[in-house]
Amino acid sequence: MTMRPITAIGFDADDTLWQNEQFFRSTESHFTGLLKEFAEHEIVSEKLLEAEKRNLDFYGYGIKGFMLSMIETAIEITDGKVEARTIGDILDVGREMLRHPVETLPHVRETLEALSGHYMLVLITKGDLFDQERKLAQSGLGDFFDAVEIVSEKTATTYRRVFSRVADGPERAMMIGNSLKSDIVPAIAAGAYGVFVPHELTWVLEQVEPPQDAPRFRQIAHLGELPDILEAITGA
Structure with missing residues (x-):
């Protein structure tokens, strides 16, 4: 046989x-808009990617790790001055990703x-x-x-x-x-x-x-x- x-x-x-990736891209675009007073879109995206690379060993792949990397990037870009409402917005868009059809x-x-x-x-x-x-x-x-x-x-x-x-x-x-x-x-x-x-x-x-x-x-x-x-x- x-x-x-x-x-x-x-x-x-x-x-x-x-x-899948299209939702990450649209969320990243929203995120860079939140920080436009502090840095250009390209700089925020670059810092976010650096954070994602650093955090893969800690958080793994997925939306939750992406949310944490956005928060870390916001703290870094604003030199610790990021407002609580911005952190709340990041959490909101992350939850929206988790609910997306x-x-x-x-x-x-x-x-x-x-x-x-x-x-x-x-x-x-x-x-x-x-x-x-x-x-x-x-x-x-x-x-x-x-x-x-x-x-x-x-x-x-x-x-x-x-x-x-x-x-x-x-x-x-x-x-x-x-x-x-x-x-x-x-x-x-x-x-x-x-x-x-x-x-x-x-x-x-x-x-x-x-x-x-x-x-x-x-x-x-x-x-x-x-x-x-x-x-x-x-x-x-």
Whole structure:
């Protein structure tokens, strides 16, 4: 009996299945407007990014860490003179992000429907546990997935562990996502296929160069092209 080359498919969530980065960008624009009396937009954005980098090891990924980084940046930009109402505004816009309805991306549902039952589908996402669970529930996509993994970071070790525990190992798995840094490069390093689905907005800390000379690397314009990629690899 011939073994199938791919039995499991992992999917990133934010900006792969549903919109995410656009809400961070619009909130950042609002935030820089709050501090326009103290610094130019570009300077505030630069300081915010520095704070986010510093805080990843403490707060991880997600909206709550973003809120704390905005507060820290406001204190820094204003030399400690930020008003309480500004802090309150930052908290308000952060809560609004946490309440924002989920907007699934084109071709997502029909692609998951086509693949469900033929492959083990695994959601592999990083970020705040409660927020990711909320978005998955509101998306209406949860029933398509055989397993859900919400992790603190995505590394080759992460993909080896997840695909070995819930599937047939990384060598017979494929990872789909919009981040080369988190979804594609480490998945390929673990031995899986990596299918890059670019999103028009990708956080600068998730941007790296595509893997060179990687036979398991693929790129598609949208998820609707995924079944063709699988057919080309598996011949079925």
